[in-house]
Amino acid sequence: MKGHKLRLALLLSVSGLFLLAWIFPIFWSLLNAFKSEQDVLAYPPKLIFSPTLAAFRDVLFGPTSIVPNLVSSFIISIGTTIVTMVLAIPAAYALARLRVPGKKWSGFYVLATQMLPPVGIIIPYFLILRDIGWIDTYQGIILIYLSFSLPFAIWLLVSYFEDLPFEMEEAAFIDGASRLMTLWRIILPQVRGGVAVTVVFVFLNAWNEFLFAVVLSGNVVRPVTISMFNFVSVEQTLWSKLAAVSALAMLPVIILGIIAQKHIVKGLTVGAVKGGGRR
Amino acid sequence: MTKATTLDVPVGGRADPARMMEGRERRFAAALLAPAFIALMATTTFPLLHLGWTSLHRMDLAMPFMDGFVGLDNYRELLGDPRFWSALGVSLVYTFSTVILQVVLGLALALLVNGMKRGQALFRIVAILPVVLSPAVVGMVWRTFMLTPEFGVVDYLSMTAGLGSHNWLGDPSLALFSVVVIHTWQWTPFAFMVLLASLAALPEDIYEAARIDRASPWLCFVRITLPLLRPAIVMVIIMRTMVALTAFAAIFTVTGGGPGTATEILNLYAYRKSFTELSIGYGSALAVALLIFTLVITGVLFALRRAK
Amino acid sequence: MTARGLVQLEKIVKKHGSFEALKGIDIEIRPGEFFALLGPSGSGKSTTLRILAGLDAPTSGRILLDGKDVTGADARARDIAMVFQSYALYPHMTVAENIAFPLEMAKTPKAEIAPAVREAAAKVKIDHLLDRKPGQLSGGQQQRCALARAIVRKARLFLLDEPLSNLDAMLRLATRVELKKLQRSLGVTAVYVTHDQEEAMTLADRMAVFREGEICQIGRPADVFAAPNCIEVAAFIGSPPMNLLTTRSTAGGVLIGGRHVPVAASLEAGRAVVVGVRPSAVRFDPAGIPVTVEVVENLGDAAILDLTLDGTPLRARYDRFPLPREGETMAVSFAPEDIHLFDPTTGRRI
Ligand SMILES: Nc1ncnc2c1ncn2[C@@H]1O[C@H](COP(=O)(O)OP(=O)(O)OP(=O)(O)O)[C@@H](O)[C@H]1O
Ligand SMILES: [Mg+2]
Numbered sequence: 051m052k053g054h055k056l057r058l059a060l061l062l063s064v065s066g067l068f069l070l071a072w073i074f075p076i077f078w079s080l081l082n083a084f085k086s087e088q089d090v091l092a093y094p095p096k097l098i099f100s101p102t103l104a105a106f107r108d109v110l111f112g113p114t115s116i117v118p119n120l121v122s123s124f125i126i127s128i129g130t131t132i133v134t135m136v137l138a139i140p141a142a143y144a145l146a147r148l149r150v151p152g153k154k155w156s157g158f159y160v161l162a163t164q165m166l167p168p169v170g171i172i173i174p175y176f177l178i179l180r181d182i183g184w185i186d187t188y189q190g191i192i193l194i195y196l197s198f199s200l201p202f203a204i205w206l207l208v209s210y211f212e213d214l215p216f217e218m219e220e221a222a223f224i225d226g227a228s229r230l231m232t233l234w235r236i237i238l239p240q241v242r243g244g245v246a247v248t249v250v251f252v253f254l255n256a257w258n259e260f261l262f263a264v265v266l267s268g269n270v271v272r273p274v275t276i277s278m279f280n281f282v283s284v285e286q287t288l289w290s291k292l293a294a295v296s297a298l299a300m301l302p303v304i305i306l307g308i309i310a311q312k313h314i315v316k317g318l319t320v321g322a323v324k325g326g327g328r329r
Numbered sequence: 330m331t332k333a334t335t336l337d338v339p340v341g342g343r344a345d346p347a348r349m350m351e352g353r354e355r356r357f358a359a360a361l362l363a364p365a366f367i368a369l370m371a372t373t374t375f376p377l378l379h380l381g382w383t384s385l386h387r388m389d390l391a392m393p394f395m396d397g398f399v400g401l402d403n404y405r406e407l408l409g410d411p412r413f414w415s416a417l418g419v420s421l422v423y424t425f426s427t428v429i430l431q432v433v434l435g436l437a438l439a440l441l442v443n444g445m446k447r448g449q450a451l452f453r454i455v456a457i458l459p460v461v462l463s464p465a466v467v468g469m470v471w472r473t474f475m476l477t478p479e480f481g482v483v484d485y486l487s488m489t490a491g492l493g494s495h496n497w498l499g500d501p502s503l504a505l506f507s508v509v510v511i512h513t514w515q516w517t518p519f520a521f522m523v524l525l526a527s528l529a530a531l532p533e534d535i536y537e538a539a540r541i542d543r544a545s546p547w548l549c550f551v552r553i554t555l556p557l558l559r560p561a562i563v564m565v566i567i568m569r570t571m572v573a574l575t576a577f578a579a580i581f582t583v584t585g586g587g588p589g590t591a592t593e594i595l596n597l598y599a600y601r602k603s604f605t606e607l608s609i610g611y612g613s614a615l616a617v618a619l620l621i622f623t624l625v626i627t628g629v630l631f632a633l634r635r636a637k
Numbered sequence: 638m639t640a641r642g643l644v645q646l647e648k649i650v651k652k653h654g655s656f657e658a659l660k661g662i663d664i665e666i667r668p669g670e671f672f673a674l675l676g677p678s679g680s681g682k683s684t685t686l687r688i689l690a691g692l693d694a695p696t697s698g699r700i701l702l703d704g705k706d707v708t709g710a711d712a713r714a715r716d717i718a719m720v721f722q723s724y725a726l727y728p729h730m731t732v733a734e735n736i737a738f739p740l741e742m743a744k745t746p747k748a749e750i751a752p753a754v755r756e757a758a759a760k761v762k763i764d765h766l767l768d769r770k771p772g773q774l775s776g777g778q779q780q781r782c783a784l785a786r787a788i789v790r791k792a793r794l795f796l797l798d799e800p801l802s803n804l805d806a807m808l809r810l811a812t813r814v815e816l817k818k819l820q821r822s823l824g825v826t827a828v829y830v831t832h833d834q835e836e837a838m839t840l841a842d843r844m845a846v847f848r849e850g851e852i853c854q855i856g857r858p859a860d861v862f863a864a865p866n867c868i869e870v871a872a873f874i875g876s877p878p879m880n881l882l883t884t885r886s887t888a889g890g891v892l893i894g895g896r897h898v899p900v901a902a903s904l905e906a907g908r909a910v911v912v913g914v915r916p917s918a919v920r921f922d923p924a925g926i927p928v929t930v931e932v933v934e935n936l937g938d939a940a941i942l943d944l945t946l947d948g949t950p951l952r953a954r955y956d957r958f959p960l961p962r963e964g965e966t967m968a969v970s971f972a973p974e975d976i977h978l979f980d981p982t983t984g985r986r987i
Contacts, residue, residue, distance in 0.1 A: 065441050065452070072455050072518065076462075078482060079470045094485055141365035148358040149351065156362065163373040167575040167623055169599045170616035171372070173609060174379035197372035200365060220692050221725035223712040225786070226742035229357050235738075239729040258463035260578035265604060275465045275578075282473065292473060299466050307461030314457055315526045318519055319564065349709040350694040 076300070082293035090289040105290035109298070116295055119277035123257055123299075125188055126273055130195040130256040131249055134203050137196070139245070142207030143233055147219065160201045168261050171197055176265055186268030194262050199252045206251065206320045210244025211237070247313040250306050257303055274299045377620075384617050388610035396610075403614035413615065415590055416598040417622070423509060423594050424573040424626075430513040431569055432562060435520025440550075442521075443528040453525075456518035464515060468582030471511045472498060476583075498584050501591040508580050508592050512573065520565045527561035528554070563634045570630060574623050595619045641703055641793040642668040642826030644689065649698035651684050651850075658684045660850040661698065666828060666843075671820055673829045673837035673858075676847030677873065682830040685847075686798050689828065691715050702794065713742070718787035719796040722803065724779050726771035732758070732782050733767040739790040757789035760819065777808050784816075788823060795820070795827040801836065813840060834874050838862065846870050864977075868984040871913045871977060877941055879913045880951050883981060886910050891978070893971065894926040894947040901973045902987055910987065913977035916941065919953035925970030930961050944969070 082090050084101040092099075109116050144150055145157060175194050176185070184190035214237065222232040238245070260275055267276050278299065281292040307314065387399045407413050442452045459467065475481045476497040488494050497507045531554070539549050575596050580586065586593035586601060593601070599619060603612025644666035651659040659681045666672045674682040687693045689700060691712035700708045707715050718739070727735050736754045745753070758764040761781040771779055780800065787795060800816075801809045817840055820827045831837050837844045838858040845855045846869075854866045865871035871879045882893065886904040890897045891912050904910070928951060932943040939956035946969070953969065961967060978987040 061441060061444075065438065065445075068438055069452065069455055071514070072459055074482070075467075075470055075475055075514070076458055079474050082474060091480070093480060095482055137365040137368055140361035144358040144361040148361075149354055150358045150362065151355055156366070159366075160369065163369055165571065165623060165627060166373055166377060167596060167616065167619045168577070169575070169596050169603075170380050170613075170620050171376045173599075173603050173613050173616055174376040174383060175372075176604075177383065177609065178376070178379065194372055196368050197376075200369055200372070204365060215723065215725070217721045217723050217725040218727065220690075220712070221719070221721060222727075222738070223692065224690055224717060224719045225739035226713045226790075227738075228713065229354075231742065236727055240727075254461055258461075258465070260463065260465040260581070261600070264581070275463050278466070278469055282469070287473060289473070292469070296466050296470055300462055303461045303463070304458060307457045308454065311454060311457055314460070315522050318460070319523055319568065348694075350691075350711065353711065 079293050079296050080300075082290060083297045085290055085293075087288075087290050090293070105294040106298075109291050109294045114280060114291075116274055116277050116298065119272050119274040120298065122271055123273040123275070126191055126195070126263075126271065127253045127256040129188060129192045130199055131252045133192055134196060134199040134252050135245070135249060138200055138203035138207055138248070139238070140233075142204045143211055143237065145204065146208045146211035147216075147237075160204050163197070164201045166197075168198070172262055172265050175262075179266065185266055186270050188271060191262065191266045191271055194266070195256050195259060198259075199255055202255065202320065203248050203252050206248045206317060207241070207244060209316070209320060210241045210248075214240055247310055247317060250310045250313075251317045254303050254306055380613050380616055383610060384613035386610045386613075388608075388613075390607035390609060399610070403611050404618075406611065407614050407618060412590060412593075412598065413595075413618070416593050416595045416615075419505065419590075419592065420574060420594040420596070420622070422505065423512070423576070423592075424570055426509050427512045427516070427573050428566055428569045430509070431517045431520045432565060434513070434517045435565070436524050436558075436562070438517075438521050439524040439528055440554075442525060453522070456522050458518075459515045460518050460522070462515070464576070464578035465582050467515050468511060468579035471507075471514075471579075472583045476507060499588055501588050504584050504588060504591045508583055511579055511583060512576060515579070516569060516572070520569065523565050524558065524561055527558055531557055563630075567627070567630045567634070570626060571623065574619070574626065595622065642666075642670075643701075643703050644672075644794065644826065644828070645699075645701040645704075646685070646689065647699040647701070649685070649688060649700070650696045651681075651688060651693070652696045658850055659688075659695070662845075662850075662852050664845055664852070664855065666826060668826055669824050671817070671827045671829065671840055671842045673831060673841035673844035674847060675831055675834060675837040675841075675844050675873075678832055679849075680847035681850045682832070682847050683798055686719075686796050686828060686830050689794075690717055690719055690796055715794075716792050717794045717796060718790060718792040720780075720783045720787050720798070720800045722799045724771075724783040724803075726779060726782055726786075728771050730770070731767065732763065732769055732771070732774070732785075735771065735782060736767075736785045736789050739786060743790060753789055754785075757785040760788065761785045761815075776803055776805075777812070780804060780812065784819070788819070788825075791823075791825075793826065795823075795825045796830075797827065798830045799832070800829075801831075802833075816840065835876065838874075846873065848873075864986070865913075866986045868911060868913075868979045871979065875915055877916050877952050877954075879915050879977070880919070881979075882912045882914075882946075882949055882951070884910060884912055891976070894928075896926055898971050898976070899973050900976045900978060902978055904978070904987070909981050911979040911981045913979060914951075914971055914975060916952045917954040918972070918975035919951065920970050920972065921953075921955065921957075921967060922970040923968050925968040927966055927968050930963055930965045930967060933960055933963055935960065 083105050084103070085096070085099050086102050086104060089096055089099040145153065150156060171194070179185050179190045218236060218240075219232055222236045227235065258275070263273050263276055267273065274295065278292070278295050281288045281295060310317065384403055385398060385400060386396065387402070388396050442449055473481070475483045478484050478494050478496050481497075484494050484497065495503055498504050535553055536549060539553055544552065576594065577596050577600065580592055580594065580597055581600075584592045586597045590598075595615065596619060599612050599615035602615055603609050644664070646662060646664040648661045648663060649659050650657065650661050662685065674685055676682050684693070688695050691707070691710060691714070695708065698708070699706055702715060727738065730738065733754050736757055737750050740750045740753060754767070755764055758767055761784050763778055763781045763785060766774060766778060766782075771782065774782060780803070783800070801812055804812060813836060829837070829840060841858055843855065843857050844861065846853045846861065848869050853870045854861055861870065862874055865874060865879075868881065872881060884892050886906055886908050887897050888906045889903070890899040891904075891910055892898070893912065926946060928944040928946045930942055931945055934941040934943070939954055940960050942953045942955050942961065944951045944953055944967070951969075955961070979985065980987055
């Protein structure tokens, strides 16, 4: 009986330690965003301090405002999401529901495109975009984001389309609906949930992408993940501002992640090869 | 060849109506698929071919006058390039250590949490946080608030524990260890969530039967849980391996590949060669090598999966 | 020709790979007829209905509706309504929206839709449920909603694939009667798939009995019951099924239990035959062939007796009370007009 209790205590503390290990770095950087610069620099690290919004005020409204970068991140992510969904929904429907010639090969092709190392795509892409003058443009970066968002979205959507009974569609045909009308009026309303989950993940992956953004960003396209580097330099790190920027970059994805928490395992394992474009 | 298995092909008859009906369906399917496939070709297949072609050239953005077709020269150079072999080694170490750590820790924690009667929801929520974050932001947070000597929390804990302060990212012998820890920190929750979901889906009555047969908990684990979880574990290994091989953002943010080339995985080397040293032709050859390396490892893993 | 709904299927073959689900079937269904497709599971009934609806294409053969070849036409071009076994209601639409959907697709003017929906719903008595979603309906109500959706457009042909099989026994009987009335009042041609011979017998004007992708017999239920044209149909139609005894013929009769029993057909003596007698046609006659009562199944107003006649089992319907006891010996006889004869090698009726 005593050994049993001891084991329970051990298990609880081990799992508690893991919880702490995961929460702490995020919690700590959030905490630092509410500190004054002196409080951040205090050593040993300070847990108790008088919170201030100064850092947020500086990074949002100060001379080095990151609002344009947040806007840039949103334009990239929303643009990628819209284009991806417009292309992926019809394709996923066809792969899931219709007799497609060479269906197996099409499916394999979509999967295989996910295996390409991103650095192998960005080198030629950089050369091509440079030639047509699309570096540092939204159309350029959104186009290349399709390379990871599209296969991912197609596979995730296929899994939702496949869950619907075929008879529903056949009933619509018999009721006189065209194929396009059936897709629009009967199928899509029933996979709204799946479409929403896909939107969340595509947005998330676009928001978090880094390698392509490093190469293709400039003065116009400058997402927050890139602008973060303005606050760390060899000479000086602006600690509390950096913490505030990190917090602002984390906020949207954490909200989305918690909204989509029930679907996260499915979103991460779809296609059983890998979960999107974050590296 | 796929036709015979998925479709019933009408026999005989040239303009027969049945074929017309299927033709209409196929045309509709093709129209739906075409835009996505064109986009995929344009953003993946075409760049890939372009990459292969570029890798056969000397292309130097700093010295454009030297550009030209050089055949396999880049690949020949690559085989004699110690930095390439070092990057390959770092890639292997980075990939295997992070994947093994993720799977072992993720599985242990999943088993632990699966046995809990209460509090599972808390773990599920917390596990989401690292996974949804941008690796670049994660890297930045670790680099600054966790690992900075005489400032970061990790360094503080190390000093408190009597291990002394270290230059976690600047010391070549510690840097690789640090980036492995960061990657493991971010992605173990992934393995944990997938394995916990698979564990929760295992049928309860098998365990009851085993308990009646008086199997010890360890025997239960080895003989029942592990074999049943095997597909999920293999899937996690494959997925994490492919991501680890092409990891970029976290290392780029934390060490930039340094100090020296201590944390320079192949992916990062190809990037630095192309975009820092502007030697695009050689960088392309490195990227092709990375692709081949990825395909070989994936092939081996898939073969292992099939072979049991 | 004024009536709509003439259906002709000509030599329809359907292959799945090398497997022949339909081996060349011919059916002609007259306008206004209630036609049943009856057969055991996997015999090709649904396949036939789907081909008729335009959901699948036949491998070869022709489909004509009102004399027009529609073999290659899409489902929506055929002017057909269908009720699915699973009902296939659109879960995100209300009952009213479900029923209105075919009208919308047919570009019916908005003003006409609402009254038409109400009329169709009233016909199947669900006009008080119009605002509900299918998920909030009982099985029987869902089934009615599917029916209303099918009748609202006044299509020329009405297809039903086991529409009653998801209902409980009581509801099934009640709905069966209503379905028949509905079809009569609409005067529409109906094709009805079922594996329940009782349903087919009570509902259909005519029926086709399927077996392994072929049609064994087409005819009025009473005719098929009275004169099944092969052993399979004989064994499938009637409850309990017909007794089938393998024996030999004698001059002008057959041997049953070692005795000569006269039959109506003329037979050469000494050939192998299968004798079929319905349980209800077994007569109890003290001067007949002795049998032993093995089991008595009491149905209340009658009983099914499991007998053995010279070692072979025989089932009989018995409606005189008191019932015999198990183990008792009785005697039976057969009237010549009740005896069906089949050829044991071809299975055809003699
Ligand atoms: N897509 C398919 N591929 C291969 N075989 C099929 C396919 N669809 C149907 N079949 C086969 O065709 C045969 C006829 O099927 P069908 O659905 O018409 O039977 P049914 O008479 O409706 O039976 P039930 O009463 O069980 O519904 C069956 O043996 C079935 O296995
Ligand atoms: Mg069927």
